[in-house]
Amino acid sequence: MSPFYLTLTTAMVVLSICLVLTAVRFAVGPTLPDRVAAFDLIVANVIGIIAIYTEFTNNEDFIDVAIILSLFGFLGSISFAYYLMKINKS
Amino acid sequence: MLENIDFVLLRELISCVLILAGVLFMLIANIGLLRFPDFYIRMSAITKGATLGLGLILLGIGVYFNQSDILLKVFLVIGFSFVTAPVAAHVIGRTAVQNKIPFWQKTNLKEFKDYLAKEHLEQVQSQDKYREQALKKKSDDAGT
Numbered sequence: 407m408s409p410f411y412l413t414l415t416t417a418m419v420v421l422s423i424c425l426v427l428t429a430v431r432f433a434v435g436p437t438l439p440d441r442v443a444a445f446d447l448i449v450a451n452v453i454g455i456i457a458i459y460t461e462f463t464n465n466e467d468f469i470d471v472a473i474i475l476s477l478f479g480f481l482g483s484i485s486f487a488y489y490l491m492k493i494n495k496s
Numbered sequence: 497m498l499e500n501i502d503f504v505l506l507r508e509l510i511s512c513v514l515i516l517a518g519v520l521f522m523l524i525a526n527i528g529l530l531r532f533p534d535f536y537i538r539m540s541a542i543t544k545g546a547t548l549g550l551g552l553i554l555l556g557i558g559v560y561f562n563q564s565d566i567l568l569k570v571f572l573v574i575g576f577s578f579v580t581a582p583v584a585a586h587v588i589g590r591t592a593v594q595n596k597i598p599f600w601q602k603t604n605l606k607e608f609k610d611y612l613a614k615e616h617l618e619q620v621q622s623q624d625k626y627r628e629q630a631l632k633k634k635s636d637d638a639g640t
Contacts, residue, residue, distance in 0.1 A: 413512040417519045417553075422578040422631050431529050431538075437591040443539055446584060449531055450546040453573070454522060454553045458515065460559055469557070469569045476573050480580040487587040 417458050425451050442486045449479030511560035518552030534600035535592055543585040548575050550577055 428451060432444040453472045460468040525545025532538045551574045558570035599605060 410508045410512060412584075413516060417515050420519045420523055421579075424522050426576060427530050437535065437595075437597050439597055440535055440538070441593070442588055443535070443542060444529065446581075446588075447525065447542045447546055450542075450550050451522065451526075452548055453577075454518070457553050457557045461511070461515075461560055466526040466561060466563070466566050469573075472554070472573050473569060473576070476577050476580070481578075482585055483584040484587060487584075487591045490591045490595060494591075494608055 411462075414458055414462055418455065418462075421451055421455050421458065425455075436489060438486075442483055442490075445486075446479060446483050449475060449482070453479075507560055507562060511556040512558030514552050514559065518554075518556065521549030521552065525549060534603065535597050536603075537590060537600065539585055539589055539592075543581050547581045548578055550574075551575045 425448065428447050432441055432448070434442045435444055450462050453473055455476050456472045456475065460466060460472075522545065525542050528541030528545060529538050532541055542589045554574050558567045561567075
């Protein structure tokens, strides 16, 4: 096992731990904006995991998934904020 | 001179360093999300930490693949996340203030309260102005 693959494995493990920590905040989070913030961070973590998976498999097609995911993460948090604003007004 | 350098190994090393730095920033952002006492402080922690960490990881990928189209896609993702993360954080934070999510008790809120009082005063003044105008218009209409 070369140092390169060791580094990639370490990064994958640490990002998985990060995902678990974010899931804890997602479950605990006292309010809805907390959960939206945790969802934002989950999307960022998954983009990082996809990037490292791309480097693992040497298959550069997975970068496109990261582009689409970053777009949809932004869309999701914005639409959640809009929804929160709407239910506050009515 | 240039033939002696193993460029594959060099790229792998630079990529390793960038990815490890990025993962470290991501871990710090996650610990911040879990441990900070207040929604607004958590928001600031994850916006800064996760954006920087993601940028470093993707830059590591771009250095490793050494192709122009991959580098272009990587810069696309980095640029997009650098533009959208502060916007999303601002929108969610503003919504949280409107929904009256509680602040941490040690937060220094003096300036914010002054701002809110000023805004409220301006709103009341402009409402009064509109009301006076409407009354004037009504009396003018009644007079004619």
